[in-house]
Amino acid sequence: MTDTATATTRFGAVATTQAQTATPEPDEAPPRERSPDEEPERARELVFNLSDVEIAYSGVTAVTGVNLDIAANEISAFIGPSGCGKTTVLRSLNRMHDITPGAEVRGSITYHGEDLYASKVDPAEVRRRIGMVFQKPNPFPKSVYDNVAYGPRINGAKRSEISDIVEKALTQAALWDEVDGKLRKSALALSGGQQQRLCIARCLAVEPDVILMDEPCSALDPIATARIEDLMDELKNVYTIVIVTHNMQQAARVSDRTAFFTAEVDDNGQRHGRLIEYDVTETMFTHPSDPRTEGYITGRFG
């Protein structure tokens, strides 16, 4: 409890100061936290540190002024109205923007203290460690088995290990019981909710460190959504999860921390996404420090 409370004030402070000036606050924490053994008293091991991140598509700024820390084994949720840049920020965390022509990421994003955008960093290796689940279930037009085995095969897993990996991943994704005996069938024959869990299993099979989820439940019914939320709660023991969601209740239910983004029009009439507030979820939903967060959460806009 005390831990959470200190963290709260720290992040509350970051969120408020960021609007005025770039303070030394963001620089203070991350670099020394690489090894948790050195400082056992620190409970939060930082995975990502974003400072002054700005992302532009073909020169047009989509989102700007993003400063936040994401800690290991936590679920962080990004919420906000459409077009506020939450997905854009999410995709910058595993260098997915590299394959979008014209996309440009400025500012600094570190992953376990290492600059994610350093020129010697291999984006394929980044994505192997930082997996992603997309808004629309996108299983490959292959069998259920081949979908899950795809990642391990590419990453050079031995033939003999693969069936174990597949079973483990499908079990972790709470899909094994439903597809056992149907592994050779096409993944496209599964229901939408099953396909999304298959995509999660596919992601787990490469044993990533972080899982990014881009509105993973938006195409699913409440029952499938509940299953995936339960799943996230279990997965956070092993993985760090960042989720983008349109659904505020979902953010409130599953996340430890919530970042609220919104879109604002600047002096030149350009519309940019902006991070407004980032805090412990409970605080965000009960005592938001920014009136815009409160307005969104209580349904006054958005």
Place this chain on the structure above:
Amino acid sequence: MSATPMSLTQSARKGRRELKNVVATTLIVSSFVVALIPLTLIVVYVFQRGASILSWSFLTEDLPFSNRREGGGIYPAIIGTLVITGAATAMAVPLGILGGIYLNEYGGPGVFARIVRFLADVMTGVPSIVMGLFIYTIWVLPRKQSGLSGFAGALALGCLMLPIVIRTTEEILKLVPDELREGSYALGTRKAQTIRRVVFPSAAPGIISGALLGIARVAGETAPLLFTIGVVSVANFNVFEGANTALPPQIYTNANTFGGFDAAQDRAWGMALALILIVFLFTLIARIFTTIYTRRSTAV
């Protein structure tokens, strides 16, 4: 406001809408029939004229020494068509598929890709006889008599096929949803692996259909073969050496033999029918192949 009684059977402006429907349906059906008429006529007529001459010996015997003689078969021409088209396919299809992959996956909107795309489009429009002349000039002439070979013909046909295969491959690859590519990248795969293991397999049935269109298009080409493969009356299985022959040029020369040489005319009809059947067979085999392939990868 009182509720107006509504009828579910009589909607507003019913007459007009129904009239439009009738007119449109009639137009569509009749244009389909009109389009079908020449097709059916050709097939029926070729069958009528060709079927009477088609026999086992016609298919397996050597060509007569002169078109003005009776008898003989078309075996060398069938073999020639198969090996020449086969060699053209072996050269143009892999190259064309790789070219299409380059254009869609690597080149994109870049300048070089735009130039290649433009040239491929121009090449599609080049008349086939020009392609034949081109190969005649750069390949056959420098080699004199030994230049006339199945390979020279295959080069000309390959040049005709290449742009078709490139452009259809590119169009099919465009249809592969980006979500699949992203899904693959998100697992830490590289571009080449993604193309080879996700993008290409998803597009394979369409790409095969495209290649097939190319093959069917060139299998019936006459002009590029006229001055590239020479003439021979016995079967030549070697594409690289010696003159060869093929069905289309044989149809051309036999049909051109006028003046009471009915045997030549009949032979031309027989060969026309054989050619149609061969192309039909190709198409059928490829369709079956793609159906099985698609069913296997998207099976329920």
